[in-house]
Amino acid sequence: MKNKIHVLDGNSAAAEVIKLARVKVIAAYPITPISPTIEILSEMVDSGAMNARFIRVESEHTAISYIIGAQLTGVRATTATSSVGLALMHEVIGVASGCRLPIVMPIANRALVSPWSLWCDHQDSMAERDSGWIQFYAENVQEVVDLMIMAYNIAENSSVLLPVMVCFDGFLVSHSKQLVFLPEQKEVDAFLQEYKPKNLHLNTEKPLFINNLTSPEDFSEMRYQQEIAFENALRIIPQVQKKYFDQFERKYGLFEEYRTEDAKIIIICLGSMAGTVKYVVDKKRKEGLKVACIKITSFRPFPYLELTEKLNNIQTIGVIDRSAGLGAQLGSLALEIKSLININNQKFVNYIAGLGGRDITENTIENIFNDLKTSNIEPSKKWIDTSPNACKIRRIEVEK
Amino acid sequence: MSTNLYKIKFYGIGGQGVVTATNILCNAACLYDNKYGKTQPSYGHERRGAPVVSDLYIDDKPIQIASFIYKPNVVVLLDPHIKDKGIDITEGIQPDTILVINSNYGTTIYHESFKDIYVLNATKLSLEYFKVDIPNIPMLGAFAKTGIVKLSSIEQTIIDNFKQEPNNANIEILNEAYGKTKKI
Known part of the structure; x- marks a missing residue:
């Protein structure tokens, strides 16, 4: 099924997929060049096109903290950022990966300071390459659509449970309007099951200590679990890509x-x-x-x-x-x-x-x-x- | 090499709707002309009145190239006075490059450089219709004269994009512009 033709830029494509994935909580702080994604999501929530809570927090550090808490309640939660926004998240993105939360976050790549720049390079996401997040890089707007949809399926697989950054080039993709095939809601529903937490989660009936102080006796083992999750991901990603190809006829590989x-x-x-x-x-x-x-x-x-x-x-x-x-x-x-x-x-x-x-x-x-x-x-x-x-x-x- | 790859460069000044014009053409080509389009707008320190450039690729097959346009085969000029702002629209042009120009005076300075020139006084039309100089919609009418994107496709895209407001004036100015465009 080739799906309906749309003309979208990378930022709108990311927002459309977040809507199609039925994300329930968005916390964000705008930053060039990904601000339009956040603006579109805010409008979707405001108009009722999307059934979600939108919170404009005071920084990217809070945005990622907020959605970690939200995802722990058992819903899909997201934010989106670029450049120094991602750098400001640095302290907290390890909490998302360490708590094994399958958050999917679009990144519009932009150079890090200094010299100050608004424009594309990959230093922002490369600085986070060992943070325990899966990183996909999209070539064009169609790949933003496809990699984001697949990202939820990969992240939430019980033998993966890792967060995913879907990176696309600032302006070159984020602001470039291109012809894309965008799946319909019912097709995405068939591909992505309703979100159910498979590991840590918040439940007032059964209180649980999350991200507590971990002694040297357990720390290496917890890291090793993440290492194994990445090894599993190398196996799961091609399986999900095959499933995606079977349903949407667009082929991907590692x-x-x-x-x-x-x-x-x-x-x-x-x-x-x-x-x-x-x-x-x-x-x-x-x-x-x-x-x-x-x-x-x-x-x-x-x-x-x-x-x-x-x-x-x-x-x-x-x-x-x-x-x-x-x-x-x-x-x-x-x-x-x-x-x-x-x-x-x-x-x-x-x-x-x-x-x-x-x-x-x-x-x-x-x-x-x-x-x-x-x-x-x-x-x-x-x-x-x-x-x-x-x-x-x-x-x-x-x-x- | 793809023979049907159009590399189109729009020049204008901030506030004239340069980026909107390339977006409308991209939508028209993709949604109604069964083609592939890709815009590559150049963002910087935006301000009204500063020179703006926006690039658009149109092809019969998916467009791989992901950079700005350096050797355009179509140049569209919305601001006839852009030369005074230090912008040279003949930069990178090829022997077969064509020009679509908004002009209220002669185009002789460009006759040597471009293969064909499509000229329209879009500023005059815009002032008549809207009392402001926003020449982007009439210039789309002039662009349609090149045959690269169909006039009816541009018309349909404008109808799609400006649903909320009375849209007859945009459609009228587009069609009048198409009729008044002269090929030199």
Whole structure:
């Protein structure tokens, strides 16, 4: 079933899915570029289109605290945020994952301060990559719809019980209107069962201590349970994606391969830039170059076994990171990929691009393919789209 | 390469409805013309009167590319005085790029640069109908002359989008604009 055609931007798509998932409590604090999601949800609740409570709290820290409490009462609860809003949640998002609450939260990716920026890069969600949340990255608005619907099903699976961030690029997806197929309410109801808590929950008849002080005797075991949940998720995600395909005819994987059959040079990336990479791959293929793209859809859990197998026979691998990975040898995605390959036989280069809203253009991708073809192995990151006089920008000479 | 991929760049100033115009065209192409559309609006420090750019892709198949447009094959100009604000609308244009322009005076400065020019005095029409200079709806009528999106599809989208208010004036101005647009 292809569903009805709509024209939606990423923010409206996220709001529509939250409505379709019959979320009962929304607590939020607006932040660019995800504010429209929150505004739309507020209007849906106000008009009665959505049967839920909407609370405008005074900060993101409170928003996530509020919905943790709400979800513990046995309903779906949500918030949405970006950038410094997610950073302000940092202290509390571990409570959601540690309490094993299957909250689904859309994130419109935006650079972290400083320099101050409103625009897209991935540092906000990358800073939370080890927080115990599943992280999906959507390429376009259709993927926001599909990954969000599947996220509830995955998160709530009794052998997973992990919260999910569905990340999409600020402005590039959040504000880009695109043709999407949006399922009807009854179809989503058939795919998502009514929410029932499967672990910790609040019940006045049977009071329970939640998130109490845990001694060293139990702490490692509690963390280990989360580790096992991620391992289980690697198995459950493809099952849910199969179920989704059977019902909605749109195919997903832990990662997406584009023209990898006989590829010699491959770019691996996340988010909206994958669309531009695929476009350039088509162009280069017409010139006879055996190039390809792999887009990572599930960054947490990271599908290391499946990827190792795929990358085994690829001669040259380029990884694009949309966050700087300051002080590390490589960016966050490149670190994951490099550990899977044999650097004695395979050429590997990590590119940093698209920071703070810098557009990743056809030219950027062509430069990367050309560089992969000609350059030597680089031990560290290559800042492919940075201007040559970078170190002179906005430099202040202090008078002595 | 896709031969039917239209890369359309709208230029105007804040308050003229530039982003709304690209949204209406995107809806019209997707919902009524059986095509795929994708807008890539450029957001920054918005303010009324500042130059605004909004990009729109239209194709017969899903649009993969996710960046701004640097080599447009269609340019739409809502503010005829944008050159004075330091914006060069010929930037990145190709030999076959066409221009749809709101102009109350000559278009000669662009004759050398663009393959075809569709011209309409949209400001005059907007002032006649609405007593304000918001030329976006008449410019959609002018745009329909290019044949990239059908006039009837744009009309239907406007009806869908402005349900709450009396909408006849928008439809009338759209059709009058279509009729008055001249191809040079």
